[in-house]
Amino acid sequence: MSNASNSEHITSTGHKLSAGGHLDVHYMALKDEYDATLRAAGIRSGWSVLDAGAGNGVFLPLMAELLGAEGHIEACDLAQENIEAIEGLIASQRVACPISAQIGDILTLPYETGKFDAVWSANVIQYLNDAELTQAIAEFCRVVKPGGLVAVKEVDISVWQYQPQDPKLMWRLLDALSDDVQMSGAMRGTRVSAWFRAAGLENVSAITTLAERRQPLKPVEREYIRNNLEFLSGLARTRDLPEADHRQWKAIGEEPERLICDPDFCYREMWVLTLGIVSKC
Ligand SMILES: C[S@@+](CC[C@H](N)C(=O)[O-])C[C@H]1O[C@@H](n2cnc3c(N)ncnc32)[C@H](O)[C@@H]1O
Numbered sequence: 624m625s626n627a628s629n630s631e632h633i634t635s636t637g638h639k640l641s642a643g644g645h646l647d648v649h650y651m652a653l654k655d656e657y658d659a660t661l662r663a664a665g666i667r668s669g670w671s672v673l674d675a676g677a678g679n680g681v682f683l684p685l686m687a688e689l690l691g692a693e694g695h696i697e698a699c700d701l702a703q704e705n706i707e708a709i710e711g712l713i714a715s716q717r718v719a720c721p722i723s724a725q726i727g728d729i730l731t732l733p734y735e736t737g738k739f740d741a742v743w744s745a746n747v748i749q750y751l752n753d754a755e756l757t758q759a760i761a762e763f764c765r766v767v768k769p770g771g772l773v774a775v776k777e778v779d780i781s782v783w784q785y786q787p788q789d790p791k792l793m794w795r796l797l798d799a800l801s802d803d804v805q806m807s808g809a810m811r812g813t814r815v816s817a818w819f820r821a822a823g824l825e826n827v828s829a830i831t832t833l834a835e836r837r838q839p840l841k842p843v844e845r846e847y848i849r850n851n852l853e854f855l856s857g858l859a860r861t862r863d864l865p866e867a868d869h870r871q872w873k874a875i876g877e878e879p880e881r882l883i884c885d886p887d888f889c890y891r892e893m894w895v896l897t898l899g900i901v902s903k904c
Contacts, residue, residue: 630853630876634702638750639805643679643708645850650681652847653892656834658685660896661743663830664774669693670740673766675729675759676700676747679708686743687718694720697734699727729759734766741772748777748815749808756811760822769903773824774896779812782833782893785852788882792871796855799862806858812895824899836890845883848890852879 632645640649650657661682666672668691674682677698686696698709709724727733729747742763748756763773780797784790800806819827836844856876859869875882882888 630850630857632850632854635704636701638702640854641678641702641705643705646678646681646705648843648847648850651843652836652841653834656832657682660776660830660832660894661685661745662689663896664741664743664776664898665772666690666741666743666774671695671738672697673732673734673739673742674698675727675732675742675744675763677705677709677724678702678746679705680712680724682743682745683709683712683722684718687720687722690720692720696720696722697739698722698724699729699733700724701726701728729762730755732762732766736765737768739767739771741774742767743774743776745776746778748775749805749811751808752804753811756808756815756818757821760818760824764822764824764901767901769901771901773819773899773901775815775819776894776896777812777815778809778892778894780806780809780892781813782891784889784891785848785882786889786891787885787887788871788875792868793855795864795868796859796862796872799864800858803858812893812897815895815897819897819899822899823902825902827897827899829898830896831893832896833891833893838886838888840883840888844890845880848883849879852876852882 631639632642633639634641666689670690674696677700680698700706703726706724706726713722751759767773783793816827816829852875856872859872
């Protein structure tokens with residue numbers, strides 16, 4: 624059984640589900656689809672790329688491989704411990720191109736205008752409200768040179784499912800969480816294209832991925848799903864829900880394996896990669 628604080632995987636800057644250990648599990652549980660999403664962004668060999676909100680750097684090894692020795696990556700994040708993890712990765716020399724890391728806020732990026740060929744930002748804009756998202760996209764457009772690429776990957780948890788658990792249990796919780804900035808932001812992935820167009824980005828497109836996991840689950844998939852269920856159970860405790868829902872979320876939090884081990888267990892998660900080109904005008 625977990626308590627609320629250790630199920631939140633929180634950083635020193637207060638962002639839930641952002642601590643390095645959870646980010647590793649998250650990435651490894653969805654690695655095939657995540658790597659395909661990064662490849663689909665269209666990052667080219669030799670480019671200079673900003674990973675905005677890089678966390679502990681799970682996307683950096685593949686990104687460096689795509690860029691090759693002539694490429695360059697700058698990684699920024701708000702949380703010092705995540706930047707330290709990236710510095711450890713750089714020191715290990717397991718990456719195929721030069722990488723620099725620094726603390727930085729995507730709302731006021733510490734980089735000069737037009738510095739990069741592309742910005743990649745994954746699983747970060749969920750922490751922003753709508754006005755902050757407008758500001759972040761404007762910053763991405765500022766630091767990318769004209770004709771360069773902005774690529775934002777974000778989840779859309781309106782599709783989040785842990786069946787055979789009744790899907791309506793999740794829908795009622797998500798409804799009860801509609802005033803939570805992160806959970807609302809995590810339901811916005813499908814609509815990010817509207818922010819791209821409003822920012823003047825061109826050739827705006829979106830690629831949606833549905834990731835599904837059924838039995839037999841790999842150990843890392845079980846761990847990721849267990850983390851999510853414990854997190855949701857903790858959130859449910861803070862909300863006004865029917866008594867029967869509270870009982871179910873409590874039982875799920877206390878014994879997530881009971882649901883995860885169901886022979887008909889099916890986990891579903893969906894995300895959207897939104898792409899746009901910075902105008903040359
Ligand atoms: C869920 S993690 C994702 C990390 C990584 N991009 C990944 O996909 O694994 C979210 C990260 O965004 C960072 N973050 C949140 N708000 C930020 C902001 N305004 N500026 C920079 N980083 C931010 C957090 O510190 C955290 O490392």
